[in-house]
Amino acid sequence: MILLSLLLTSFVLTCAEVDSQDYCYAKGQSCSTETPRDEKFVLYDVNPPEGFNLRRDVYMRFAIMMSEAKKHERRQNWNLVLPPWFNLYHWKTADSNKPVPWSMFFDVESLKAFAPVVELFELFSKTKRKYLEIDRLYVLQNFPDAFENGVFDDKWEIDRNCDYSGSFWGYKNITVKETICVKYQGQISKLWELISLHSADKYVMFAHGEIPLHDYYGSKTFWDCRKSMKFNKNLINKAKKFIYEKLDCNENQCNTYISVHWRRQDFARARISEVPSLLGTAIQIDKAIKKYHSTIDYIFIASDAQNSELIQLEHQLKHLGYKVHFYIPSKLDLEQFSDGGIAIIDQIICSHAAYFIGTHESTFTFRIQEEREILGFKSSTTFNRLCPDTGKCSEPSKWTIVD
Known part of the structure; x- marks a missing residue:
């Protein structure tokens, strides 16, 4: 020893x-x-x-x-x-x-x-x-x-x-x-x-x-x-500026856009039975908006997907009549906030949306769901997931806030 x-x-x-x-x-x-x-x-x-x-x-x-x-x-x-x-x-x-x-x-x-x-x-x-x-x-x-x-x-x-x-x-x-x-x-x-x-x-x-x-x-x-895990104010201000300028909202609970966490990379490889295809993702987003928020046409997407996949998904959703937004950091943003800060900005934007769709068993999604519980959103607008194109799709676990 x-x-x-x-x-x-x-x-x-x-x-x-x-x-x-x-x-x-x-x-x-x-x-x-x-x-x-x-x-x-x-x-x-x-x-x-x-x-x-x-x-x-x-x-x-x-x-x-x-x-x-x-x-x-x-x-x-x-x-x-x-x-x-x-x-x-x-x-x-x-x-x-x-x-x-x-x-x-x-x-x-x-x-x-x-x-x-x-x-x-x-x-x-x-x-x-x-x-x-x-x-x-x-x-x-x-x-x-x-x-x-x-x-x-x-x-x-x-x-x-x-x-x-x-x-x-x-x-x-x-x-x-x-x-x-x-x-x-x-x-x-x-x-x-x-x-x-x-x-x-x-x-x-x-x-x-x-x-x-x-x-x-x-x-x-x-x-x-x-x-108590409040974010750095600089990150909050950056996210809220984006929400105001791109998604037309200046409230804590917005009604102008829905948000989606579309996890790809390792999930698309190792959990292929739990995640949808690119086309399946677009179809599910469209169905969710028509069912729950038919007047919304803004969609914000947080994702680790390759640029080519993001372009294809954006094309599919634009074809369906939606306006798609991603937070794309500038070189200065990356220098100021680093990768972790950029991820938090994505999460803050997702947290304030009228409706959120996450990725099954992703800790990134879990943190967004927690933020939305703290912000007071109805659980029905928070605990939603992207499903595989075929097969079973279990309901996401609901860990609601206790005051």
């Missing part, structure tokens, strides 16, 4: 590319103040292939865990460190391999109103050391059989056989004292049992933070956390 920790430390120091001092100063922060002795910090990371919108849900699991910790006297000094957005699989712009703070996409003060969170650069600013040393890194793994003996139990056990090759968001000055591999299943609150194994630890990190499950999924606590 000691050898593994030494190897991991060596890897981090020699292979990563980002200097945290430069990052702090770039954000106008000082990196030279002492961490108060009673403050402690939980860090986490997510499996690299997981996308932006799944990571937002993982954040909620940890944020609720930390918010609930404030009710326990011995846990009130713990804070959650927001992991920078770094090197996401679906992000293609040149700077996607640089760590991006949460404030780029979200109102961090709103996040802090719900849970004790800090940006990573804020954590660097709290120590006089030139590096951050994590006391314990727990590498979480799934049990091979989740339903052993036919029962799903909340449980964990130390496992000596695992590997961790994370890059710590590209920072070259993050090290680890000890790495511990843990088979884990169940609710996220059981992580406190691992933390309590070494009560003197100040910095504890969990790799594969997507493995622990929600404690309060769909509850009022869940929705309170979700409401």
Whole structure:
């Protein structure tokens, strides 16, 4: 185990590319103040292939865990460190391999109103050391059989056989004292049992933070956390400007357009039985408008489709008499907002539409549905999906807001 920790430390120091001092100063922060002795910090990371919108849900699991910790006297000094957005699989712009703070996409003060969170650069600013040393890194793994003996139990056990090759968001000055591999299943609150194994630890990190499950999924606590995830105002203003200029609406609940999330690429390849063809998509959109909003002729489409597919779909819908809009970012938009910000702008535009049609089991669609619940749209206008051209089409799950 000691050898593994030494190897991991060596890897981090020699292979990563980002200097945290430069990052702090770039954000106008000082990196030279002492961490108060009673403050402690939980860090986490997510499996690299997981996308932006799944990571937002993982954040909620940890944020609720930390918010609930404030009710326990011995846990009130713990804070959650927001992991920078770094090197996401679906992000293609040149700077996607640089760590991006949460404030780029979200109102961090709103996040802090719900849970004790800090940006990573804020954590660097709290120590006089030139590096951050994590006391314990727990590498979480799934049990091979989740339903052993036919029962799903909340449980964990130390496992000596695992590997961790994370890059710590590209920072070259993050090290680890000890790495511990843990088979884990169940609710996220059981992580406190691992933390309590070494009560003197100040910095504890969990790799594969997507493995622990929600404690309060769909509850009022869940929705309170979700409401706190307000977007960066620059993104909101950009989306609302587009809605006003292109879709003729200046209200929170618009009645001038419908929106569609048309997921393609990996879904079109791996889930061909769950998604429609290009022609089938146009037919379903047309039927939905004629059935529910026959006076609407504006359609907004958010999609990861190739340009050639978007042109064909636009042609089909224009032939049916509709005016089709996409948010096409300029070079300046990409520089200012990056891939994650562009995706959020798409989601905001979709969220304000009179009627929304999503893609089955897409986390991008889920986040739009949540926004629409918060905005107060009727569920019948929100929980709709594109169906395959033939075969069964199950109803989408309806996770409605709890106030």
